[in-house]
Structures are given as structure tokens and as C-alpha cells.
Amino acid sequence: MAEFVIRAADERGTLIEKIESGFSAMEIRDRYQSAGYLVYSVKNRGLLSGGELRLPKRRKVTLEQFVIFNQQFLTLVRAGLPIVQALELLAKRQRNQYFRMLLEDVRDRTKGGQLISDAFEAQGAFPKIYSTTLMAGEKSGNLDEVLSRYVSFQRLSLSFRKKLISSLIYPAILIVGVIALIICLVTFVIPKFAQLFSDLNQKLPAMTEFTINTAMAAKHYLPLIVLGVVGVFFGLRAWGRTANGAETMDRIKLNVPVIGSIWQRYQVAMFSRMMSTLLSGGLPLVNGLETAGQSMTSRLIVNGIKEASQKVREGQPLSKSLEQTGVFPELAVEMIEVGEATGALPTMLNSVAEFYEEDVQSAMSAAMSLIEPLLLVFMGVVVGFILISLYLPIFSFTAG
Numbered sequence: 001m002a003e004f005v006i007r008a009a010d011e012r013g014t015l016i017e018k019i020e021s022g023f024s025a026m027e028i029r030d031r032y033q034s035a036g037y038l039v040y041s042v043k044n045r046g047l048l049s050g051g052e053l054r055l056p057k058r059r060k061v062t063l064e065q066f067v068i069f070n071q072q073f074l075t076l077v078r079a080g081l082p083i084v085q086a087l088e089l090l091a092k093r094q095r096n097q098y099f100r101m102l103l104e105d106v107r108d109r110t111k112g113g114q115l116i117s118d119a120f121e122a123q124g125a126f127p128k129i130y131s132t133t134l135m136a137g138e139k140s141g142n143l144d145e146v147l148s149r150y151v152s153f154q155r156l157s158l159s160f161r162k163k164l165i166s167s168l169i170y171p172a173i174l175i176v177g178v179i180a181l182i183i184c185l186v187t188f189v190i191p192k193f194a195q196l197f198s199d200l201n202q203k204l205p206a207m208t209e210f211t212i213n214t215a216m217a218a219k220h221y222l223p224l225i226v227l228g229v230v231g232v233f234f235g236l237r238a239w240g241r242t243a244n245g246a247e248t249m250d251r252i253k254l255n256v257p258v259i260g261s262i263w264q265r266y267q268v269a270m271f272s273r274m275m276s277t278l279l280s281g282g283l284p285l286v287n288g289l290e291t292a293g294q295s296m297t298s299r300l301i302v303n304g305i306k307e308a309s310q311k312v313r314e315g316q317p318l319s320k321s322l323e324q325t326g327v328f329p330e331l332a333v334e335m336i337e338v339g340e341a342t343g344a345l346p347t348m349l350n351s352v353a354e355f356y357e358e359d360v361q362s363a364m365s366a367a368m369s370l371i372e373p374l375l376l377v378f379m380g381v382v383v384g385f386i387l388i389s390l391y392l393p394i395f396s397f398t399a400g
Helices: 025-034 063-078 083-093 097-111 116-121 128-140 143-200 206-220 222-240 243-255 259-280 285-295 299-313 318-325 330-342 345-399
Strands: 002-009 015-022 038-044
Touching: 002 025, 025 038, 025 097, 063 083, 063 097, 063 143, 083 097, 097 116, 116 128, 128 143, 128 259, 128 285, 143 206, 143 259, 143 345, 206 222, 206 345, 222 243, 243 259, 243 299, 259 285, 259 299, 259 345, 285 299, 299 318, 318 330, 330 345
Parallel strands: none
Antiparallel strands: 002 015, 002 038
């Protein structure tokens, strides 16, 4: 339950301002109006109130939670349950408090006569494609059918994302292991050997001197190095949120060998899947392009879709408009052109999505199979170099 600040007047005209707990502002308003109060306003208490900081436990709706909600929502709608009752039932069962508050607000807005698509869009926490899909279902009168297509789209996206993440787990563990090992050698092992060699007061080989000097300098400046890395990370992150920064970083991503091509194909797969879902739901082509563009993460793809939607609005075919942007692969453009010529564009877009999803998974598997041994070789070379440089003076002293 959330806390709300209510301002109301009783039958004598006395103004009161209280903090009340409830599931929604509408519930608090109804409660006080039933008790005979004249309610002026009911507002969420917010983050700061009464001198204390109040933060929601979770301010995020994960893709998996959203998929489960839509599957349950679709089942209830198909069973003939009114939308308001379905939302109320699902909100009560929702464990994520933040998601529950959003659903309660959607329920209240829908109960007040607002369209469900507008109610979800007003939350600002759900994908644009979702509210647009609901709007298409409302206009066509086939909300359950459109929602079913969107659930299928969500499930495929979730499955695809899980496969990508699972393929990155082992390389991530290797990278963390390499970094931890190097930090351990630099901060603990090498300084012990440096102290030992200093006590022996013998001339060291150039290889050993290089290793010790590098490690001692890294240990001495470690706090500055960490601060520098963190500063660069957050600086690039802030710069990447600007229009020019996001576009420049996208160009860098696309020019990275192997990874850039995979990133481009992944974005094309997501765009094709979204467009297929929107067009199958009855949305016009231009509106579908605009909605899909707002849901993409690559700034170059977003700008390309904007240019393409403007050209389609002017009467050009979709395939030619996408080709002129220069960011869509030639094969995807050709497949879309065939879909336009045969009048089966949604089906062809779905085929494009399936092709590039499989292509991305194969490319990721190949890249990971190459990266993993390279990391192991790198780890072996670094550790071997350090061990040889540290034990070489000991062998020299023994031989001497």
C-alpha cells in the first residue's frame, strides 16, 4: 500500500490535511467522500515528506514480470472478465509494489472512462509499443487477438535475451577472474618478492625490474586508477545520453570488428519483430514505424527509422526508404521488398526477425568460442610472464 496526502473539508467546513494509506488515490477519495467529506485533492506522498526520506523498494518492472502479467491478463480477458476487474485482480496478486501501484492507477483511470491504452501510456513506465498495440486492438475491436500477438512477441524477446545473456556468462566470469588475479599479484605477491630482493641487495634482471616497477607503480596509484576508470565510465555514460554522444557511440559500436555486426543484426531483428507485431495488429505502416523507432535503443537505427518513416509518408516504398538510410543490411531490405511486392509484409518481417535472431545466436556462439580461449591464453601469458620474472633472480642467485 502507498501513502497519500489528502486535503478535505468536513460538514462544518473545517479543512483537514492527513496522510492516509491505500492502494490508490481513487480509493482514498471514495473513502472520504462516502464519509461525507468534501475532498479537494489526493496526492502521492512522494519521496520527501515530514522530514523523512521514503523510497519505494523497487522502481522497476522487469521484462519477465511484464510477460507474466500480460499472459494472465490475456487469459482473464478471454475468459470474459471485464478489463477493470481483471486489472484489479492482477494488481492484488502483484508482489512488486511499484508494479502494483502502476496497475492500480491504470485500473482507476480505466474505471473513470479512460481507454486502457491511454491509461498504460500515462504511466511512463511501459514500452511505447505496448500502449500502441492496445490502441490498435481497441480500434479494431480485437483486443484479445492483438494482445495475444504481443504476448508472443514478448515471450520470443525474453527467450532471445536469455540466450544472449547465458552465452556471455562464462566470458564474463573469465574476465573477472583475470582482473582479480592481476590485482592479487600486484597488491600482495609482487610486493613480497620486491621486499625479498631488496633485502638480498643483488642486481636484478631487466625483466624482473620491469615487473616490480610496474606493479609497485600500479599499487601506489591504484586509488587514482580506480577513480579515473569510474570517472571515465560515468562521463561516457552521461555523454552517451546526449544526441551527439549516443550517435557517436553507436557508430563506434558498429565499427568494432565482429561485435559491431552482431549488434546491428540484433537491432534489425528487434525492429522487424516489432513491426510485424504492430502491422499484424492493424496499425498503419507510418504509425508502426514511428512506434518501433521509439522502442529501439540504437540512436543510428532510431534516426534511420525516422528518415524512413518520413519517406514512406511521402509515398516511397518501405524497402527503398530503409535502404537509403544505410543502416539496414542489404538482405533485410531485399526480404522486405519481397514482402511488399507479395502483399505479405507482416509475415516477411517476421521471417526477417527469425532469420536475424538465429544469425545473431550463431554469431555470438562463434565469437564466444573464439574469445574464451583467447582469454585463457592471455591469462596464461600474463601469469607466466610474472612468475618467470619473479623466479628468474632466484635461479640466478642459486646458480651464482
